[in-house]
Amino acid sequence: MRDLDDQLPGAVDELKELYPHTGRAFVLGITGNPGSGKSTLVDCLIRSYRDAGRRVGVVAIDPSSPFTGGAILGDRIRMQRHATDDGVFIRSLATRGHLGGLSRSTQDIIAVMDAMGHDVIIVETVGVGQDEVDVVSTAHTSVVVVVPGLGDEIQAIKAGILEIADILVVNKADREGADRTVADLSMMLDLRGAAAKRVRILKAVAVKEQGIGELVEAVSEHRAELDHETEGRRRALERAETRLKDLLRSLALDRALARVEAGEGLAALVQRIAERKIDPYSAAEKILAELMGEA
């Protein structure tokens, strides 16, 4: 395991060179609430893919401190068992400090791992946040991990992340209510109607390594379907479009801020906005007009 902690997003020239060598890795997104056991599941998947001789990259997007930027200790410790395995490459990304750019940073890391020749890249994110869902929804196959006894949560899952799932895993399935949860999820999927995409529902107990083979199998099946379907092509175009827009947004902001710094400075402008001397809409339009030679 090597750890890449420098700031990759800045290395645009290298990313340009890498780009033609990307597009070969299979990207597997895994999301679920804290406590759903998805890190343990990822750990099992790494081992399974390694046993099959695959090179595995992992991008772990942890909920981390806005101040320390630290990743969750427990996950790091769990990952240590792969520390001496050169076929596993793990990169932790803080969710903070990437304003408007979590998706961009993640896609940069995926591009690097892809060009390095990793066969499978697992992107693990937490929760139901928009950015996290966006990241996972651009994967080839998206796995959503839930636990039995969802209670109120089921409505949120229904409304929020059910549609991005290609595979639903009811983890901790040795707990009471697992079958009920599977039944509830099935019913919710049925309600979507006949035109909806097929979603597989599996049970697993990741800490006991139960259900891992079935999950790997379901991922393979979904992947094979993708290769033969227009859905695979649709997703590739969606990823390219998201990528382009992320970069436009982010590079344009960099230039706009450089423009502000060359003028009155960001601090002074922000001060005027906070004091209601100028509204932020007019300020932003003025900067862009200057930048584009309209002023």
Added chain:
Amino acid sequence: MRDLDDQLPGAVDELKELYPHTGRAFVLGITGNPGSGKSTLVDCLIRSYRDAGRRVGVVAIDPSSPFTGGAILGDRIRMQRHATDDGVFIRSLATRGHLGGLSRSTQDIIAVMDAMGHDVIIVETVGVGQDEVDVVSTAHTSVVVVVPGLGDEIQAIKAGILEIADILVVNKADREGADRTVADLSMMLDLRGAAAKRVRILKAVAVKEQGIGELVEAVSEHRAELDHETEGRRRALERAETRLKDLLRSLALDRALARVEAGEGLAALVQRIAERKIDPYSAAEKILAELMGEA
């Protein structure tokens, strides 16, 4: 209750006019995982502020379907009791369909409610997602709702959202383990050291309307502190800066996409990126160079 369902973010001219009339409302952010009961808590807070004669705005950022854009039915029903109250203005925002712009849309709605003369604006978001945390962290006072028996969740809370909280509410405090959760949270706060900001921890049972008075009191106390502290000023500047950057990003993207459409068109460009004929970095740089008259 009136419901504003047209697309506000487009109405930039009106927002410019409104801006000088903003900055008077108190913005209260509330976040927590699905099932933490924060909608019920918000419901109690609305009633409490209404009883005190305040006009209340609510921005509910629901996890909703990427396809239907629908909000969660249960919350809508709960809110119905305010349907005939002209002093309550509720706006639901889907978390999807605002790519790069959830924060912008939310701030636009807040600006409108503020200019309309609402005294308190409650922003309710779900979970630990980056955008959601960003939205709440720009509020005057941020409340994080947790439930007893967090288990693994506690690490995520510790790492992810503890720092944005001004007030931690342990809701459903009639459940087993509530005191333990309070103790755990206290310990985690203590570990931050003496320089860290003060965070209040409260217990509540929102469905029984227990602990609501204490929460309103804690919010008032925090608000009074803010008014007298440099922290209040720091947050105002942070909000203005975030607002400006959001608008720059979003307006620049609009212009860049218009430029692309005037040329080969977005679909054709995305196709070339997906086929690896051009890398997205070079594509984005070329568009921006053209836009800025550099090409």
